[in-house]
């Protein structure tokens with residue numbers, strides 16, 4: 001059995017267990033009405049609703065739960081004006097609608113950029129060459145596939161998007177000079193209020209692609225004040241992710257993006273003391289970033305209600321909707337009073353999107369736009385992939401050889417380069433993936449004994465240990481991290497130069513996410529995999545993947561691939577690159593229907609479009 005599975009399931013199971021225990025123990029409060037039993041809107045509830053208009057604030061002035069694109073009509077002026085006002089106020093305004101929520105957070109808000117807050121300096125020093133970390137050349141000519149109705153055109157610069165001055169300042173503080181391809185396409189779609197299923201390669205900036213529109217949308221909300229009823233809070237935005245560490249990371253990013261906008265972002269995840277999270281929630285929340293287990297707990301305690309959610313984003317959406325998480329997600333989205341699809345705006349993001357998960361995901365979407373940027377489900381060309389035949393019994397000595405070679409090349413440990421000028425730490429970190437939690441501990445111990453400072457992250461460690469391990473790895477104190485699949489998705493750790501698949505996963509998508517911990521944001525990386533007879537089901541998809549990424553495929557792997565039958569369903573790639581094209585299109589073609597021919601005429605992006613190459617509907621895309 002794969003660890004990735006065991007880990008995520010055991011993590012979420014642990015979170016459910018906590019939640020079950022708590023809900024059983026919790027004394028019934030006489031005043032408490034469980035959210036799912038409340039039939040009315042927030043405004044129907046008696047009790048002190050803090051906020052000018054209670055339930056109607058998120059529905060807009062019509063009070064009727066209109067779609068964002070409808071709501072936004074005619075708001076352009078106030079939006080722009082408020083942005084100007086905020087800018088005139090020195091960049092510290094409470095957003096376009098002065099989202100004070102009854103308290104002034106500006107004084108208390110910690111600057112997530114540290115002291116590096118001299119916007120004018122940043123502006124002055126800005127140039128594409130020196131900034132950003134993103135090598136945009138690496139993303140030139142990237143194939144883009146969009147399908148759906150009335151797709152807004154992409155933008156080339158952040159300036160073309162009306163995000164408002166404060167958000168733009170934060171983008172500059174992040175040193176983002178221009179949008180990445182996924183951001184160029186996804187942000188205008190999301191700002192138009194469309195539901196979105198977006199696939200883009202690992203490390204290509206998906207987090208900002210869903211955070212910017214949510215923050216901007218909340219800043220546009222006509223009724224600015226944050227509401228709560230008793231101790232229940234009503235976030236407007238909900239971002240779900242599969243692991244605690246990823247939720248923390250998204251939270252950190254979102255806090256940077258929303259700095260001084262007045263939009264408050266709170267994180268809730270299992271394994272950490274819930275009381276602290278409850279206290280944070282009580283101070284107010286506009287965007288809640290959460291893992292599903294802890295969110296269910298908060299919902300059952302009625303400390304969070306989803307009734308006001310206007311924006312729902314699932315990061316690593318294919319993982320969130322696979323067998324491990326799907327029941328929990330369905331419960332959260334369908335049984336906890338969240339506004340229906342079509343009323344809320346739903347955005348699903350991942351680097352991989354198998355077709356069967358796309359089909360399942362459409363239950364949560366309304367007339368969505370499908371967007372694929374880059375070779376979906378594939379690795380980026382920035383990652384050099386090597387696969388080596390290594391017997392189980394030889395794996396440790398083989399790893400040792402790799403690490404020694406790396407050390408000799410001066411590629412390991414901490415090298416301080418140009419300290420006085422840039423204070424940049426140039427780290428070369430190695431991430432080693434193994435199958436089991438026990439295997440992780442044992443390999444880490446062995447590496448340490450052999451003079452390679454290492455640490456480990458997996459589901460059997462306490463959250464405190466996990467966070468400590470991650471910090472120690474990031475800082476270079478322990479430049480080797482031995483991990484199970486708990487670290488496979490989403491984590492954005494600078495300077496990971498080498499990913500070693502000591503044990504290969506069973507699923508090619510997991511491989512894609514694992515190696516995607518390196519070669520991020522335009523930087524190059526190396527991924528080495530140890531392959532042997534126990535990985536036969538992966539031979540074919542791995543060989544295909546490497547070939548497509550212009551990697552050297554060893555002859556022995558090609559041989560195994562030609563003999564191999566596909567293992568599980570998920571590794572079957574016929575009919576679409578890892579679900580890299582819109583399943584609606586594939587199905588309509590299968591049924592000989594022209595799904596996109598109706599209702600799209602007159603819109604430049606109304607049908608299936610390859611923006612880089614410009615092929616017509618029905619023509620196979622660059623990676624099919």
Ligand SMILES: Nc1ncnc2c1ncn2[C@@H]1O[C@H](COP(=O)(O)OP(=O)(O)OP(=O)(O)O)[C@@H](O)[C@H]1O
Nearest residue numbers: 134176178179180202203204205206207490492521
């Ligand atoms: N426009 C931009 N300019 C420069 N850097 C950017 C830009 N957008 C994002 N980044 C940086 O790129 C890195 C990768 O972004 P992010 O973590 O959002 O990738 P991702 O696509 O979500 O990856 P994964 O699929 O692994 O989750 C981050 O360090 C982020 O700060």
